[in-house]
Amino acid sequence: MRYNSDNFMKKPEHPLNGLIRKDRIPHIWCSGCGIGTVFSSCLTSIKNSGLDLNKFAMVSGIGCSGRAAGYVKLDSFHTTHGRAIPFATGLKLANTDLNVIVFSGDGDLFAIGGNHFIHAARRNMDITVICVNNFIYGMTGGQVAATTPHSAISTTTPFGNPESPFNLPLLAYASGATYVARWTMLHVRDLTESIGEALSRKGFSFIEILSPCPINYGRRNKKLPMEILKMYQENTIIKNNADPAELDIDFERGVILGKFIDKDRPTYTENYDKICRSTQNV
Amino acid sequence: MVKSAVLTGEYFMTGDVACAEGALAAGCRFFGGYPITPATEIAERMAQRLVDIDGTFIQMEDEIAAVASILGASWGGVKSMTATSGPGFSLMMENIGLGIITETPCVIVNVQRAGPSTGLPTQGAQGDMMQAKWGSHGDYEIIALAPSSPQEFFYQTIEAFNLSEKYRLPVLIMSDEIVGHMSEKVIIPAADEIKIVSRLGPKGRKDLFKLYAPGPGGISPMPAAGDGYNFHVTGLTHDEKGYPAMNVDTHAQMMSRLTGKIKNNLDDIIRTDSYKLDDAEFAIISYGVSSRTSMAAVDMARDLGIKAGFLRLITVWPFPDDQIRALAGDVKGMVTVEINLGQIHREILRCVEGRVPVHLVGHSGGTIIPPEDVVKMLKEAF
């Protein structure tokens, strides 16, 4: 038995090392930001799936969350603002063996990209959409988003927000998504399980994750990072199968989390093969 | 139903249908489109035909999504295209830029109609020529072809795919309503007589792979998603690895690769054609459907004793600066013929540098230019 200083000094390998582009670290996310937690949840789910990592692709749009594609060691695409979903659509249709994950933010997916979202859900495109919802445009410095609550101050709504926010799970459900869930970044275990489940389902899966932007939302709205996390812990209710119409976000009343939709419906590719191709073969 | 990608034979076909057949013959197996007059028939033909040959057609929710989908499909390893007209072309500009910066091969067809805005939806024009060159923000070089007949639309579509695969960029076909909707004889050759170019894939160790390291001819080999290269593609300024790098030097290097691959290969890319130009005193310069006007005008002028000749631009972008400059030394005057208020005309003026007079025969769109207008200009101006 000899004392080996090398072994002693060696830090344990990070369990997600194989899935991260270490040469791109440090990342751009601010301290206290929730995106990193959602990102590692997503990578853990990918790893736990046991599927061939070379058959995963991640597509992002623009924004803080949109930078995820730049840190994941998979085939990854950082596209234009709002266009991750139609890009992912082409990618998936070109190679249906790929597991295509869209990882982006609320501003990207639901304002500039809203039309693409509802149509991909309607078609039941076989992709998994992970939306980090921080209620604000983080990267551009804190402007109002399609998810910002009335009560919040942003740089473009300095007196409060006159617009009503989207209820994202309701929108996904109404558009035809076959898997719909909502978690916060504090609910890491539920979230990781949920992403794993979404990856295993065929069809359009959507997971909304509430996540703090302490720099450009919290600061202006007098919410310290720890207070936000506390709110995620104390003012949320897990209610699987809740009616999507009840899912408006109101932390005073309590925000409902859980898996709301998990059903089977033919995907675009299945329908295309069945309706278009087989008719031709008759 | 036919099950062959190449419908060898002789047909009476519209330009739009011939374009779709050219795409299939070139190996296109993905079409992401959005209906718009006068390009819809291309999408319709592709919807009909792709199912037979293991391809995929999808009608997207708008033209922004259409281009996003064909870029995605291209990175999935499949040759892809879309087709549109003016209003849709405007929406496509965003992702054409993404295609350029990420060096993604694909083909985008614009069957031009008169603009601006909704303009004359069912009537031809050539008013998007400058938009083709400059429409997406930032500096870039692009390749754009202009067919003058359904037969040429067929061949140019194959050529557009070959150029896009070779030089790794979106290639534009700037057709127009008149060529798109005209029916003429189209001969589709046997499959083995059609030259097809496909992107080079990477070789060597996957862990050392760099997405934008120069390969043969300076063009980087392109892997497909799922091949195991774990590459990263971004619309941000990026280094050879494909990683974002926000600095002036990397940007300059990237831009020099993006523009250099076109600028350093002009001889390979630029295609022109001429008619009775050798002894001409006056040169008519035109492209696309206006070539037909110009050919007729040459003969009519020669009947009147005016020694006219015709230079046809088969590729409009990159612009054949050298050819136009040389021509300016050989003739006494030039006439540009195009269905717009003088877009390519400005390029010709730029190259001629005042050495000979250059006049425009053009109008704001909606119909073909009659050859008589060109002859009148030749008679009156020179």
Ligand code: SF4
């Ligand atoms: S600006 Fe907000 S969302 Fe963006 S990285 Fe910083 S904390 Fe996160």
